[in-house]
Amino acid sequence: MVARVKKVQQQPARRTAEAPALKTVTLLGATGSIGSSTIDLLQREPDRYCVEAVTANRNAGALARLARELGARVAIANKECLVCAGALFMRRAGAAGATILPVDSEHNAVFQALMSGRREEVRRVILTASGGPFRTFSLDALRSVTLEQALKHPTWSMGPKITIDSATLMNKGLELIEAHHLFALAPDELDVVVHPQSVVHGLVEFRDGSVIAQLGSPDMRIPISHCLGWPTRMATPAPRLDLARVGSLTFEEPDPVRFPALALARRALAQGGAAPTVLNAANEIAVREFVGRRLGFSGIPALVEATLDAAARRGELAEPESVEEAVAVDHNARRLAANLLPEIAAMAS
Amino acid sequence: MVARVKKVQQQPARRTAEAPALKTVTLLGATGSIGSSTIDLLQREPDRYCVEAVTANRNAGALARLARELGARVAIANKECLVCAGALFMRRAGAAGATILPVDSEHNAVFQALMSGRREEVRRVILTASGGPFRTFSLDALRSVTLEQALKHPTWSMGPKITIDSATLMNKGLELIEAHHLFALAPDELDVVVHPQSVVHGLVEFRDGSVIAQLGSPDMRIPISHCLGWPTRMATPAPRLDLARVGSLTFEEPDPVRFPALALARRALAQGGAAPTVLNAANEIAVREFVGRRLGFSGIPALVEATLDAAARRGELAEPESVEEAVAVDHNARRLAANLLPEIAAMAS
Numbered sequence: 148m149v150a151r152v153k154k155v156q157q158q159p160a161r162r163t164a165e166a167p168a169l170k171t172v173t174l175l176g177a178t179g180s181i182g183s184s185t186i187d188l189l190q191r192e193p194d195r196y197c198v199e200a201v202t203a204n205r206n207a208g209a210l211a212r213l214a215r216e217l218g219a220r221v222a223i224a225n226k227e228c229l230v231c232a233g234a235l236f237m238r239r240a241g242a243a244g245a246t247i248l249p250v251d252s253e254h255n256a257v258f259q260a261l262m263s264g265r266r267e268e269v270r271r272v273i274l275t276a277s278g279g280p281f282r283t284f285s286l287d288a289l290r291s292v293t294l295e296q297a298l299k300h301p302t303w304s305m306g307p308k309i310t311i312d313s314a315t316l317m318n319k320g321l322e323l324i325e326a327h328h329l330f331a332l333a334p335d336e337l338d339v340v341v342h343p344q345s346v347v348h349g350l351v352e353f354r355d356g357s358v359i360a361q362l363g364s365p366d367m368r369i370p371i372s373h374c375l376g377w378p379t380r381m382a383t384p385a386p387r388l389d390l391a392r393v394g395s396l397t398f399e400e401p402d403p404v405r406f407p408a409l410a411l412a413r414r415a416l417a418q419g420g421a422a423p424t425v426l427n428a429a430n431e432i433a434v435r436e437f438v439g440r441r442l443g444f445s446g447i448p449a450l451v452e453a454t455l456d457a458a459a460r461r462g463e464l465a466e467p468e469s470v471e472e473a474v475a476v477d478h479n480a481r482r483l484a485a486n487l488l489p490e491i492a493a494m495a496s
Numbered sequence: 497m498v499a500r501v502k503k504v505q506q507q508p509a510r511r512t513a514e515a516p517a518l519k520t521v522t523l524l525g526a527t528g529s530i531g532s533s534t535i536d537l538l539q540r541e542p543d544r545y546c547v548e549a550v551t552a553n554r555n556a557g558a559l560a561r562l563a564r565e566l567g568a569r570v571a572i573a574n575k576e577c578l579v580c581a582g583a584l585f586m587r588r589a590g591a592a593g594a595t596i597l598p599v600d601s602e603h604n605a606v607f608q609a610l611m612s613g614r615r616e617e618v619r620r621v622i623l624t625a626s627g628g629p630f631r632t633f634s635l636d637a638l639r640s641v642t643l644e645q646a647l648k649h650p651t652w653s654m655g656p657k658i659t660i661d662s663a664t665l666m667n668k669g670l671e672l673i674e675a676h677h678l679f680a681l682a683p684d685e686l687d688v689v690v691h692p693q694s695v696v697h698g699l700v701e702f703r704d705g706s707v708i709a710q711l712g713s714p715d716m717r718i719p720i721s722h723c724l725g726w727p728t729r730m731a732t733p734a735p736r737l738d739l740a741r742v743g744s745l746t747f748e749e750p751d752p753v754r755f756p757a758l759a760l761a762r763r764a765l766a767q768g769g770a771a772p773t774v775l776n777a778a779n780e781i782a783v784r785e786f787v788g789r790r791l792g793f794s795g796i797p798a799l800v801e802a803t804l805d806a807a808a809r810r811g812e813l814a815e816p817e818s819v820e821e822a823v824a825v826d827h828n829a830r831r832l833a834a835n836l837l838p839e840i841a842a843m844a845s
Contacts, residue, residue, distance in 0.1 A: 259706060263611040268729040273739075340739050350711070355725070356718040356734035357608060358711040362699070369705040376704070380617040385705035390622075390689050390747035398739035 170375070171197050180305055181224040181250060184367040188375060188383065196375070218243050222374035224250035226321050231424045232473040233328030234466065248374040249329055253322055255370035256349030256361035257330065263359040264351070271352040272332055274322055275342040276401060279314040282343060286405050292444035294437065311434050315447050316401060320412020321430075324423045327416055334416050339409060341399045346388065364388050407448040415455065420466040421476040422455065428480035429454035432488070442492045450491045454484045519724070520546050529654055530573040530599060533716040537724060537732065545724065567592050571723035573599035575670050580773045581822040582677030583815065597723040598678055602671055604719035605698030605710035606679065612708040613700070621681055622699040622707075623671055624691040625750060628663040631692060635754050641793035643786065660783050664796050665750060669761020670779075673772045676765055683765050688758060690748045695737065713737050756797040764804065769815040770825040771804065777829035778803035781837070791841045799840045803833040 174185060189196045221240065223229070228236050240247050249255050253274045261269070280299050281289055297314045298307055305313075312318035323337050340350075348370075350360040363369045366385040375381060390396075403410045408430075415422035433450040436442035442450065458464055458480060467473035521538060523531060538545045570589065572578070577585050589596050598604050602623045610618070629648050630638055646663045647656055654662075661667035672686050689699075697719075699709040712718045715734040724730060739745075752759045757779075764771035782799040785791035791799065807813055807829060816822035 259612050259708060262613075263608050263708075263710075264729050270736075342739075347709075350739075352737065353729050354731040355721045355729040356712050356715065356732050356736065357722065357729070358737050359608060359612075360696075360709045360711055361612075362707040362709055363705050366705065372704045373706065380613050380702050380704040380706070382703040383705050387619075387705060388701065388707050390691075390699075391749045394747060396745045396747075398743060398745075400740045 169197050170195060172375070181367060181371065185371050185375070188368055188372050188381070191384070192381070218245055220246045220248055220374075220377065222248040222250050222371075224371075226251070226325055227427060229325040229328045230321050230427045231477060232467060232470055233324065233423070235468075235470060235473065237328050237331075247329060248377055249325075250367075250370050250374050251322065251325070252348045252363075252365070252367065252370050254326060254329055254349065255373055256347075257326065257351060259361045259373065260349060260351040260359040261330065263357075264353045266331070268353045268355075269332075269336065269351055270354045271336055271338055272326060272330060273338045273340055273350040273352065273358075274319060274326060275345070275347050275349060276316060276319040276339055277313065277345045278341040278343050278399075278401075279316065281314055281405075282341065284405070289405060290443065290445050294440060297437070297444060307438060308431075308434055311437060311447075312430070315408040315444070316406040317408035317412065317430050317447070317451070319401070320409045320415075321427065323409075323412055324416050324426075334413065337416075339401050341401050342396065344393060344396050346390075346393055346396055362388055362390075408451065411448055411451050411455065418459075418464060420464045421458070421473075422464050424467065424473055424476045425455055425458045425464065425480040425483075426451060428477045429484040432481055432484040436488060436492070442488065446491050446494075449494065450484055450487060453487045453491055454480060457483050457487060518546050519544060521724070530716060530720065534720050534724070537717055537721050537730070540733070541730070567594055569595045569597055569723075569726065571597040571599050571720075575600070575674055576776060578674040578677045579670050579776045580826060581816060581819055582673065582772070584817075584819060584822065586677050586680075596678060597726055598674075599716075599719050599723050600671065600674070601697045601712075601714070601716065601719050603675060603678055603698065604722055605696075606675060606700060608710045608722065609698060609700040609708040610679065612706075613702045615680070617702045617704075618681075618685065618700055619703045620685050620687055620701040621675055621679060622687045622689055622701065623668060623675060624694070624696050624698060625665060625668040625688050626662065626694045627690040627692050627748075627750075628665065630663055630754075631690065633754070638754060639792065639794050643789060646786070646793060656787060657780075657783055660786060660796075661779070664757040664793070665755040666757035666761065666779050666796070666800070668750070669758045669764075670776065672758075672761055673765050673775075683762065686765075688750055690750050691745065693742060693745050695739075695742055695745055711737055711739075757800065760797055760800050760804065767808075767813060769813045770807070770822075771813050773816065773822055773825045774804055774807045774813065774829040774832075775800060777826045778833040781830055781833040785837060785841070791837065795840050795843075798843065799833055799836060802836045802840055803829055806832050806836060 172189060174182060237247070249258055257272050257274070277300070280296060281292060284292070292314075297311050300310045300313055309318060312321065319339050323339065326332060326337055327334065345365045347360050347362050350358050352358045364386040368383050369385045372381045372383045401409050412426060415426040429451040430447070433442060433447040436450075437444060437447055463476065463479060467476050523534060586596070598607055606621050606623070626649070629645060630641060633641070641663075646660050649659045649662055658667055661670065668688050672688065675681060675686055676683065694714045696709050696711050699707050701707045713735040717732050717734045721730045721732045750758050761772075761775060764775040778800040779796070782791060782796040785799075786793060786796055812825065812828060816825050
């Protein structure tokens with residue numbers, strides 16, 4: 148179910164008069180891009196952080212278990228836990244009194260912006276999307292996009308799965324579902340705006356008309372340090388934002404015709420139940436097939452849509468009541484997507 | 497000393513189980529642009545706000561007195577109190593336990609953004625400036641600017657004094673001095689960026705590299721409502737910000753050659769003592785003379801600079817220790833500016 152598990156867990160240690168509090172950090176997924184940035188930060192403050200355990204694996208269960216067992220702070224950089232079993236995850240974290248800190252630059256930005264008001268004063272949360280490498284491509288041009296083109300993200304350097312998700316905008320769709328769970332927001336309280344410069348990472352609109360935004364250079368050490376240091380802010384060596392040098396920040400509506408993945412994620416979010424789990428599973432199969440050059444770029448959302456439709460027809464969209472049920476939904480959806488693949492690949496080629 | 501006093505003062509009333517807390521509002525300066533917007537908001541919630549007194553006058557002392565007497569919240573939309581006697585004002589407000597809430601859109605934005613972190617985590621506060629109607633004018637073109645041109649502000653509709661201060665950028669210089677007092681910031685922790693769309697009103701850069709900004713439609717009801725409702729946010733009828741419709745937000749460094757007023761204010765801020773009081777007094781005389789068509793547009797900063805130089809030579813820049821001393825400095829500086837006027841007017845014409 149989970150391709151990448153990248154997570155930092157902290158626990159405040161006994162504070163003495165002589166030394167600042169030592170935080171014990173367990174780093175699951177130390178080899179990925181988030182893990183490397185985290186290690187860079189930890190090494191700069193050896194007196195404040197003690198790395199207890201470092202792993203690189205595919206086990207999502209450990210995350211929920213840690214939250215349950217420790218009543219601690221859990222910094223989450225992993226989308227799939229929340230997308231596939233968000234209600235379960237947040238319920239268990241809540242029961243354990245764990246604070247979930249999002250490492251993702253967009254959700255971390257929203258977390259920071261939310262500090263300027265109260266939950267009931269929030270009118271809307273807006274995630275920014277770079278728009279990916281094909282932002283300006285025509286519908287025709289999108290059909291003949293190559294794997295090499297899709298692997299070049301304009302702003303962030305990341306693994307192939309998330310880079311392709313950024314190109315289809317499915318990444319932003321998954322982030323909407325994440326935000327729904329992390330911040331307890333209704334689908335109509337969530338929005339996306341395309342912002343190619345990736346300087347504004349997220350915004351919160353309050354009911355007075357104030358919009359609070361978090362901006363910064365595209366450097367993951369900023370959101371990671373926010374999770375490590377929270378509720379205080381650490382100094383980081385991230386490049387300082389110079390708005391006059393950036394010159395211009397642009398914003399546009401995402402185009403639902405050229406990028407249907409975002410609308411599919413919105414549909415799954417509105418449907419609720421297991422729909423987001425099915426969406427995610429089908430997308431993982433679709434991206435794997437695209438990377439294997441067995442499915443065209445526009446086949447990715449087509450396969451996701453066909454899988455969602457088929458799962459709905461089969462009555463397989465009930466809310467998973469346990470992690471085991473979520474895993475079963477995931478497996479069934481993958482099989483469904485694999486079965487639908489030949490037809491979709493032929494249609495989209 | 498003070499040309500406009502526009503202020504809202506609130507005091508929490510006894511809260512009963514049946515009704516929400518009634519706030520008593522004293523509105524000094526109800527006829528100006530800020531006063532009108534405030535009344536618009538108060539009329540929408542007659543059950544929450546009780547207007548105790550409404551005045552329109554030129555008496556700045558009342559403001560400090562109210563803060564002193566009530567230990568209450570004071571919403572301040574008046575620059576001159578802070579520019580001319582900022583240290584005194586903040587000291588008295590502090591002693592009285594009064595919370596100073598800034599109504600100015602820029603300072604209110606900073607106040608909101610500061611809620612995302614702690615004072616010691618702030619690296620820099622950045623005020624935005626529209627750049628005024630002459631942002632793109634050459635140095636030559638600036639010399640022949642007319643009064644009518646200077647009275648047209650690109651974004652806000654305000655009185656003539658502040659509109660002309662916006663055109664010279666002196667307004668932003670005075671706001672830097674205000675921010676220095678309001679937020680206890682050193683001169684090198686304060687910056688200005690020109691942002692013609694006036695959508696981002698202020699930004700706070702924290703030591704982790706995060707920049708928190710407040711954005712909104714240019715509608716004074718947003719910052720006013722923030723002061724009225726604080727620490728909660730009221731719903732307002734202000735137009736919602738639609739970033740995709742705005743399309744582009746641009747930023748540039750202010751040009752110190754074409755707009756020397758900002759550098760003069762920075763110099764006065766760095767000098768401290770009575771220098772900001774002298775700067776403000778000389779600027780008031782200069783703007784009055786420009787409005788009277790007796791001084792050219794580029795004569796405004798020239799007169800301010802000459803007055804600052806003369807006051808420094810005469811040893812008249814010691815920190816005022818009382819409101820009376822600040823008033824005396826102000827009077828002397830006005831006389832000095834009036835004496836220097838013929839020479840500067842001749843040079844700048």
